Amino acid sequence: MASYVNFSFSSTKQRSIAIGAVALVATLITIGIVVTITIKHGSSSTNNLLIKSEFKVKFDEPQWVRFVDKDTSLVNAFVGGTNARSSSIYVCRVNSTKSRALELLPGMFDPDSGISACEVTWGDDSYRYYDFDILVAKDPSVLVWESDTYGDAPIGALSGGISEMNDELQISRADINSGQYIGKVHGRHSRAYVAYGSRERTVRTYQVLCLQDYSLG
Template sequence: MLTLRAASCYTLWAQYINFSSSSTKQRSIAIGAIALVSTLITIGVVVTVNIKHKSSSTNNLELGEFKIKFIEPQWIPYVNKSTSLVNAFVAGTNSQSESIYVCRVNSNKTPPELLPGTFDPDALNFRGCRVTHGVGHYIYRNFEILVAKNPSVLVWESDTNGHAPIGALSGGLSEFKDDLQIARAEIDSGQYIGKVHGRQSKAYFAYGDRERAASSYQVLCLQDYSLG
């Protein structure tokens, strides 16, 4: 195919240029131009075919010699206190400087929501996932926790007013099926995990016995990629 294209290009140029009336210098320039155009066509086709072939993988994106690998964290059920927290993603610390984790629940609202929140295994009087909807806070005993064998794939990025950075990890769905990103805010002396609600231009957290809104917050983002 490439040979035919180059040959066709040569024929068109040959028809356009009157070699019989051209000087030796002009013929040399014309022949060099034809050869250059033919080479560029060949290279262009080869590069295009190579990229299309490399991009066929469903797990990796490959462009020439560069390979981008994506590894996403996972959600696992928290059964009881015997559930291992070895690979659970440490999202911050509470007011006693103890680790807190990202959790999510299926709410009992109508219509239902999938809500991210705070799991504090060292909190007194309750052991569950604290989330907020409406204007109150709720504790769910059946929930999932976020785990990542390599926590460096996740990073907190600052944002405001219901916005989320590129690469933000979706932690749930609102009643309107909007993505809810995972938010973090420092309130008093502790950190809390909640949701970014773009439709309402704020992030919301379960704090004390009520809902706390924030215009400035951090968002959990994926930054797991490698070039090789």
């Protein structure tokens, strides 16, 4: 005699719920696999884009070049601003001999003065050196002046030298009257200095020369 299994309404409903739950789990697993594959594929595409972007943001870094004499070309020299007569001034640096320890000081080269010298400051005075480097940038757009105060320097500030205490010195620029004057940021002193009127002038509000930030470009 054949046996018959009698499913009540309750047991049938439970079975339907169980089957539905299994189907739902299977569907979610399938969706998860598809999403994972899509994300992995997307990440690969993103990496490819980042790699391509790295090639786009490469640039010729600024360099310090020895100034030989008045005939030295200033074609690629970085124009740091203008003097009171609206002529171009340039960023320079020298090996200073004023302190007991060797110092590398950033300063200003003004060809319009008629003197091929880099003017820097030290100990309340300004000094001219005839043996110096000038800052050269084939692409001047990689450099930008950023405002700061009280000896601070923004992220990306270009190193212009080093003090006798081995402090890194950044390049400062200050607007005084109708001209611009270039000097140094001295964090230990909480101020910046520029040469003005053959003297060292203290400035607490100034601009700092920085490498342009390409991280968001």
